[in-house]
Amino acid sequence: MTSVETASDLPIVRSVADLRAVVRDWRRQGLSVGFVPTMGALHEGHLTLVREAGCRADRVVASVFVNPTQFAPHEDLGKYPRQEARDAELLAGAGCALLFAPTVDEMYPEASVTTISVGSATAGGPAQGLEGQFRPQMFGGVALVVAKLLNQVQADVAVFGEKDYQQLMVVRRMALDLDIPTQIVGSPTERDGYGLALSSRNAYLTDAEREIARRLNGVLAEAGAAASSKRPLPAVEKDAYSALLKAGFERVDYVAIRRADDLEPFANGIVDAPARILAAAWLGKTRLIDNMAV
Template sequence: MEIVRRIPRMKEIVRDWHRQGRTVGFVPTMGYLHEGHLSLVRESKRMADHTVVSIFVNPLQFGPHEDYDRYPRDLDRDVEILSREGVDVLFYPSAEDMYPPGYRTYVEVEGLSQKWEGASRPGHFRGVATVVCKLFNIVQPDFAFFGQKDAQQFVIIRRMVEDLNMNVEVIQLPIVRESDGLAMSSRNVYLSPEERAVAPRLYQALQLGQRLVQEEGERDAAKVVEAVRSFLAQEPRIRVDYVALVDPEDLEPVETIRGRALLAAAIYLGSTRLIDNVILNVK
């Protein structure tokens, strides 16, 4: 596996692959890899001739009081994992190369970026869309892989790709969970042992909502949201940020559940913010 730190070298490698008629799969990450990331890597290796993984902790998507400085990083560990998985290239650019002096171009997907996660983290999706756009331009992938845990992020990236006529197919893969149901996340390392014991309640709350809809026939979105909130409120260490039941295409709240819907929630456990979601299917 080649570790590439400079943008021109990354573009040169991909140009050579494309000249040979080879396809490129791409997995953008912020590092501190877990099985969720590796599920994306394995699908990329299955679908594409070559796989590129990026590790870049993007300063643009962190607010002024968020965890940019303490976000977990362990490059040596990540290199070992990716080498074992048979990744072709690890792209590891610096913030100075991605955003050099004088940088002033940003991407914003209007109407999708300001709600839910965007309301809680102003500017977050502007940073996400900007860095993903840049990475797509640098890596020029045929396929790019994202996890369902960041469901709103995927909707925004898919809209950006469609609106800007990008030549990449974006693919979303299911959430990978710990044995007790907690969605895998690099930020889970922030949890104290006591918080970690409580954390699976987030998924349990979403499962409750799922059962209400798919097994008990509830179609009133407000009642499902209230049931999820009430379940979470039973644990005093949990502070609910939001619970939302939305259309998975445009993220607009639904009143009556029909077809597919996305039930999503964000909570705080201590200073750690956790997000999760489930897809509801009503026939």
């Protein structure tokens, strides 16, 4: 028997078997299925993804799962905000039809040993460098949990935010390499009225830090314009790095301009194809990432 809970008029399932039972019933009715994976603490950016999935499919499943395999021991797994009841209410309002909220034991049963690596230092691939350098734990964990979720839901389409652009590239490459039939769609980054990319971690910012954080978007826009004018990229990246520090960021992990389709560096040091500028910088204990098209 399928076990389905209800919160804010949104059905919730916690096991893969129950998830598949609901999706199987939709399939019998000839309905298409969309999927939005999240780690919860939802904001308008997540809800935009749900609405986009709803435009592309008859029914939308969202997952809320704080995935331990993508956090290093020193990162904020234990402090990551969890608010399932509020998340369910927001999802229901955005048109979500089902919330999948599994436990860690459900996602990673005892004796699970499989890992996924999307590329390597030798083979290359979108997981190399940038976030892959500063958070080497992350993309293996992301690839594993997303592969599992896509297999569990078996949706026609899954929607991911472009704010985590490198993650989107990793997921696309993984789905292609593993012959996962779900269409992977990227949705543009949602921003506040000052241009700050919406993120669950923004809740950690003080008012003063938030004012500084809102300068990140402007620095990237200026650097992107310089790169588009064929200015040598090492100089553009160096100037943007300095501009972030001058704006008040305490530490900058990287500012990089890469090819948009595969995140490879431009071989000749100037932009000669669609590009993306990506950055990661710190304010207090909060690490902000952002990117935009060049």
